[in-house]
Amino acid sequence: xxxxxxxxxxxxxxxxxxxxxxxxxxxxxxxxxxxxxxxxxxxxxxxxxxxxxxxxxxxxxxxxxxxxxxxxxxxxxxxxxxxxxxxxxxxxxxxxxxxxxxxxxxxxxxxxxxxxxxxxxxxxxxxxxxxxxxxxxxxxxxxxxxxxxxxxxxxxxxxxxxxxxxxxxxxxxxxxxxxxxxxxxxxxxxxxxxxxxxxxxxxxxxxxxxxxxxxxxxxxxxxxxxxxxxxxxxxxxxxxxxxxxxxxxxxxxxxxxxxxxxxxxxxxxxxxxxxxxxxxxxxxxxxxxxxxxxxxxxxxxxxxxxxxxxxxxxxxxxxxxxxxxxxxxxxxxxxxxxxxxxxxxxxxxxxxxxxxxxxxxxxxxxxxxxxxxxxxxxx
Amino acid sequence: xxxxxxxxxxxxxxxxxxxxxxxxxxxxxxxxxxxxxxxxxxxxxxxxxxxxxxxxxxxxxxxxxxxxxxxxxxxxxxxxxxxxxxxxxxxxxxxxxxxxxxxxxxxxxxxxxxxxxxxxxxxxxxxxxxxxxxxxxxxxxxxxxxxxxxxxxxxxxxxxxxxxxxxxxxxxxxxxxxxxxxxxxxxxxxxxxxxxxxxxxxxxxxxxxxxxxxxxxxxxxxxxxxxxxxxxxxxxxxxxxxxxxxxxxxxxxxxxxxxxxxxxxxxxxxxxxxxxxxxxxxxxxxxxxxxxxxxxxxxxxxxxxxxxxxxxxxxxxxxxxxxxxxxxxxxxxxxxxxxxxxxxxxxxxxxxxxxxxxxxxxxxxxxxxxxxxxxxxxx
Numbered sequence: 154x155x156x157x158x159x160x161x162x163x164x165x166x167x168x169x170x171x172x173x174x175x176x177x178x179x180x181x182x183x184x185x186x187x188x189x190x191x192x193x194x195x196x197x198x199x200x201x202x203x204x205x206x207x208x209x210x211x212x213x214x215x216x217x218x219x220x221x222x223x224x225x226x227x228x229x230x231x232x233x234x235x236x237x238x239x240x241x242x243x244x245x246x247x248x249x250x251x252x253x254x255x256x257x258x259x260x261x262x263x264x265x266x267x268x269x270x271x272x273x274x275x276x277x278x279x280x281x282x283x284x285x286x287x288x289x290x291x292x293x294x295x296x297x298x299x300x301x302x303x304x305x306x307x308x309x310x311x312x313x314x315x316x317x318x319x320x321x322x323x324x325x326x327x328x329x330x331x332x333x334x335x336x337x338x339x340x341x342x343x344x345x346x347x348x349x350x351x352x353x354x355x356x357x358x359x360x361x362x363x364x365x366x367x368x369x370x371x372x373x374x375x376x377x378x379x380x381x382x383x384x385x386x387x388x389x390x391x392x393x394x395x396x397x398x399x400x401x402x403x404x405x406x407x408x409x410x411x412x413x414x415x416x417x418x419x420x421x422x423x424x425x426x427x428x429x430x431x432x433x434x435x436x437x438x439x440x441x442x443x444x445x446x447x448x449x450x451x452x453x454x455x456x457x458x459x460x461x462x463x464x465x466x467x468x469x470x471x472x473x474x475x476x477x478x479x480x481x482x483x484x485x486x487x488x489x490x491x492x493x494x495x496x497x498x499x500x501x502x503x504x505x506x507x508x509x510x511x512x513x514x515x516x517x518x519x520x521x522x523x524x525x526x527x528x529x530x531x532x
Numbered sequence: 533x534x535x536x537x538x539x540x541x542x543x544x545x546x547x548x549x550x551x552x553x554x555x556x557x558x559x560x561x562x563x564x565x566x567x568x569x570x571x572x573x574x575x576x577x578x579x580x581x582x583x584x585x586x587x588x589x590x591x592x593x594x595x596x597x598x599x600x601x602x603x604x605x606x607x608x609x610x611x612x613x614x615x616x617x618x619x620x621x622x623x624x625x626x627x628x629x630x631x632x633x634x635x636x637x638x639x640x641x642x643x644x645x646x647x648x649x650x651x652x653x654x655x656x657x658x659x660x661x662x663x664x665x666x667x668x669x670x671x672x673x674x675x676x677x678x679x680x681x682x683x684x685x686x687x688x689x690x691x692x693x694x695x696x697x698x699x700x701x702x703x704x705x706x707x708x709x710x711x712x713x714x715x716x717x718x719x720x721x722x723x724x725x726x727x728x729x730x731x732x733x734x735x736x737x738x739x740x741x742x743x744x745x746x747x748x749x750x751x752x753x754x755x756x757x758x759x760x761x762x763x764x765x766x767x768x769x770x771x772x773x774x775x776x777x778x779x780x781x782x783x784x785x786x787x788x789x790x791x792x793x794x795x796x797x798x799x800x801x802x803x804x805x806x807x808x809x810x811x812x813x814x815x816x817x818x819x820x821x822x823x824x825x826x827x828x829x830x831x832x833x834x835x836x837x838x839x840x841x842x843x844x845x846x847x848x849x850x851x852x853x854x855x856x857x858x859x860x861x862x863x864x865x866x867x868x869x870x871x872x873x874x875x876x877x878x879x880x881x882x883x884x885x886x887x888x889x890x891x892x893x894x895x896x897x898x899x900x901x902x903x904x905x906x907x908x909x910x911x
Binding site: 177274277354390 | 556557558559653656657714715716717718720721722724725727728729731732733734738739750753754757758760761764766769770772773774775782784785786787790791793794797798801811814815817818821822824827
């Protein structure tokens, strides 16, 4: 185990795709671009590549920094780098921004070639399967036939699972963290409230706010506040904020901040509304809602995984009430029903769903050991 | 146990109070009115009265119907009536609408005598203690020195607890259902998101929407949708809606309804926005946030209950994640620390926080038995 270091400066790349991409909705995308980053070196056998799929609020920028840009650390920098659990001295790591995002790949903020106008709400609905199909084409372009692993947490974990189901020959390991085989009614409910907050914001203009020089920031703020509550555990929120007041005394106001938790949530909402695109938020929460591999198999998740052949690592966190351990266990059961090779770690961590992004020693220990096992297969 | 019947037609009453009511915020209310209902007969000894305190979305109209008004059943009609667990053949039951409400008692929709304008956001912030003080004055006016019991669920339970702390000589029993000694950070967080949705609705106009002939319905809808998610258990929502689609096939839309749970939530939000006042919503959620009897005692709930002398019944529901059983147990512990007479029922029910309003046989059995015990003390 080498001394963990940082990647230093990294540079995003951009690839244009001319071949039309058929989408699950029946629509198609042509002339689209994907933005991606890679770290480490692809080996001569081209068998050390790891694809990392991102969740709602993330991107292709997994690790390292951008030159000349402060606070530009990648979102999974604690995991990925030289000597880190996903060791870029051993693996060629690929991060790709999904279609419909607002961080570089073709999305609703880009110009629709058919109309010459910004897509806005006209950007087609994209699903986890569509993202995975687009990722597969990127790998074709990079000359990678088979991945050592696909890794993802939360919505990223859904993409990793979809890879295992629909491209079984193209990955040897699927690593799905803090994820679920589909959203529960409660999960969908939270997404829907967030979407309604955005859609009913008068600045939303049916999703064509760009043409009105408007941004539905009110809706984005509320959406983000709801999201944050579901990312954190009740206990973590209690430990961090409890009933702590912002001032020494109560001010008895319904509109001003009284409690620190209110201040925190408003700050998170404000920050998010400054950089995240509202149509992207709608698209990504819908992709979450739609993911349900068992649906095409009469609701039988075990039958859905009959096509999978790779090995699996699943991990969940004890205090994650958004994608609770019980949801990961459903996946583990379906994999075992198919006599697949599966490792499962249920990690006792206080941080709720957010735990998958944090540097918990037991969690990172599990990932480090698993990636060493993978590396042992090709080194 | 007689055959349970209904109260039939009931009539609200209204009482005007001239004496100024000092509020916790330092403000005062003068010339206020309280709307209330009573069922059953006050006995000659005037010792069979039960006060029922309401939560967020309820009122003085506990039971029975209004003549000539369809669907006007009181919100706790399954519990209160002749032969029902709270038996109006034995008890004189009082429901009172709290100050700041939008159901009849003086609130933000009424005219501020100081300005001649509708109060709106100028209505003073009211707390659980203020409500209880106002309820005590109503009892004075009704000539009731000591209540047989105060009963409440959720925010109503907080009022019942406050009665036991600050008016110990005026009640013999405190019955607090599905409540908490204070809100957790997560509870406050949900309230704050709902408030932000309302306050940032352009139709809110700083709370003076009446003067703009506007109603912040968008914000009210989102607030109610958030509330509904927290009232139901994850399991109950899953059992009732799951991932059921509204149509036979997916329509692949971010803005239209796909899942039945979305339809349900939107319906609840729409309905609520038609009748509930936005300023009242802010006031009532703030009263919830502020309730914290331990605060004046260095956070020591046991010390807070040192002033209590009545007997207690507490009940909680296994799937209530808003006011979980652990919160009721905190209260039970504080009562036992003070060697008070306390009964506690933790009821295994699937309905989440909403269970306190439903007719669960074990739950109603507990209440029926407890009220029989109370009746046995004076009959």
